[in-house]
Amino acid sequence: MRALIRFLFLLAVVAALVLAGAYYFAGRAAGPQIEIHRPTRLLGRTGTLDVSIQAPGGRFNDVTVALTQQGRTVPILQLLNPDAGGAPPDPRTKLTQETGDRIRVTHPLDRQTLPGLREGAAVITVTAGRPVLFGLRTTASSADRRVEVRLTPPKVSILSTHHYINHGGSEMVVYRVDPPGAESGVRVGQLQYPGYPATGAGVQADPTVKVAFFALLYDQDLNTPIELFARDEAGNQSRASFDYRVFPKAFRKSRIDVDTRFMERVIPEIADHTPELSVSTASADELLKAYLVVNGDLRRKNAAFIREQARTTVPEILWAGAFAQLGNSQVESGFADYRTYYFDGREIDRQVHLGFDLAVTANVPIVAANAGRVVFADYLGIYGNSVIIDHGMGVQSLYGHLSSIGVKPQQNVANGREIGKSGMTGLAGGDHLHFTMLVDGQMVSPVEWWDPHWIEDRVLRKLREARSRPS
Ligand SMILES: [Zn+2]
Structure with missing residues (x-):
């Protein structure tokens, strides 16, 4: 009898040790793999958080994202049990199942989601947990992305004058964009025409001066909006209107x-x-x-x-x-x-x-x-x-x-x-x-390009004026 009690006691001790060991090691198991796709290096006034999280069976029980800047932490999003099929708490958060083990989370980053964001360094931290040991424990991991926040949009403004655009034809502008490295040009409806440094047109100006050729296509509406645009590396955008006149053309x-x-x-x-x-x-x-x-x-x-x-x-x-x-x-x-x-x-x-x-x-x-x-x-x-x-x-x-x-x-x-x-x-x-x-x-119509008056007035005159402009 005593032997049996001793045996049962021993069995209980062994079982408790095994359970404690399992609990301990489950907690040390690797958490989900986290990959931050975006933002990469720069964060502008509007951006996108884009993260992939991977765990066996795609089972997660907690995903949080926050931004820390100058000692202050702002929560961006929290997902509880996304694998349980619950709707994301924020309708702006988009979830896609990349593979059976991997989900992708995207969320807008803007003044609404990040109030009080300032220029300078910041860290985005993504934390994710997954259940282990039949859901008794959670093992978590986290990933950081250091970013530089830039909130000042590029400045863009027109320099050339008298813009006349024939339906189906071309036109050119000389304009200024600062910083000069920003992507810029002319937007005509959905189409974007890139600008090029004016030095490529023989204008020895500072690097902020650009030249862009653009067109109003035969199948675009005569009222299609035409404007200058600029977008910097951090995704900050700006636009500027300029004076132009559009002339209809009868197509045969x-x-x-x-x-x-x-x-x-x-x-x-x-x-x-x-x-x-x-x-x-x-x-x-x-x-x-x-x-x-x-x-x-x-x-x-x-x-x-x-x-x-x-x-x-x-x-x-x-x-x-x-x-x-x-x-x-x-x-x-x-x-x-x-x-x-x-x-x-x-x-x-x-x-x-x-x-x-x-x-x-x-x-x-x-x-x-x-x-x-x-x-x-x-x-x-x-x-x-x-x-x-x-x-x-x-x-x-x-x-x-x-x-x-x-x-x-x-x-x-x-x-x-x-x-x-x-x-x-x-x-x-x-x-x-x-x-x-x-x-x-x-x-575009070649008729204009065959016409020396058009070449003079639409292109050469503007380049000459840009050359004589005091910088
Ligand atoms: Zn033909």
Whole structure:
């Protein structure tokens, strides 16, 4: 009997020791892994907290985030049991399940969530716990992010005067931004056109002076807001309005009749050069379908590719004087021609033609409309053999339907340098040059760029005035 009592007592002691050990070691188990994505280094007037938290099974029982500055700690958010499916306590907090083990928490950082925030150093601390030992204990971990708080937005203001913008056309501004490292330019509706240091336009001014080319696209409303913008590294933003006048332009409407013979000539060639395009031309039905894919989808894909070429631009104006129109050419189509396509007398498609079709005779030399650097020289979908020349600060020119290309990418070309011969490659009904100007990758009317008065008044005058401005 006594032996049994002793045995039971021993058993109880061992069990208690095991439990105490388990409790002790559970508390020492690693807490959740915390990764702070944002803010990185700087925190502005508005920012985003972006954190990932990882634990086995995605089980957390406490997540808190706080900011400490000059000995004062401000709570940003607290999540209790986010894994239990409870709604986040703050509707601005967004939770996403990244994997079974990992959640992502985002929350705005602004004057509302961080009242009393001051310029200078601060630390963001994220703490997270997870249940261990059947929920009897919690093991926690934390991560810090040191940030510098900057609350002063950049200053931006216009310097140039008399801004006139034709619908579908371009314009230029000279402006000042401080600090000069802030990202800045002109915003036209949803589109942003970057500014470049004015030294790249021959203006020996202080680094705060910038030049930006921008456009009001043919499909943007005449009342689209146009303003200067600036955004610093910490995300602080500012804007400034400037005086401008917008002039409507009448865009032509035209009818294009396509027939089987035309489709049989152009579609197999385009398909051969465009492997990602999976179209069949085996039957008349399929040929028409293929034509519509080329005229619609491929046209849009080509436009997206052309927009990307803007990233290759250099921050200096490489051109001088008016751009040259193809010599002795017959203008066959204007800019932003609204085309309705007919096959067998029925309407099959509608597209807008964004360029000028210039015809002379077959196989004539095509020359660079102004000085620049070749950034693309290859087959480009509906444009066939094409060349894109960068003239700097986002201004580029495109030449399409060439029979042969005589230049290579990265090659500098002088004004008037031959870049190829005209032809009818791509979606072309006959031998002609498809020519368009681009501003930050957007197709704009070349008529202005051909006009020496426009060049003088819209660009050169403003640069001259900026040069003579006392700094
Ligand atoms: Zn064309």
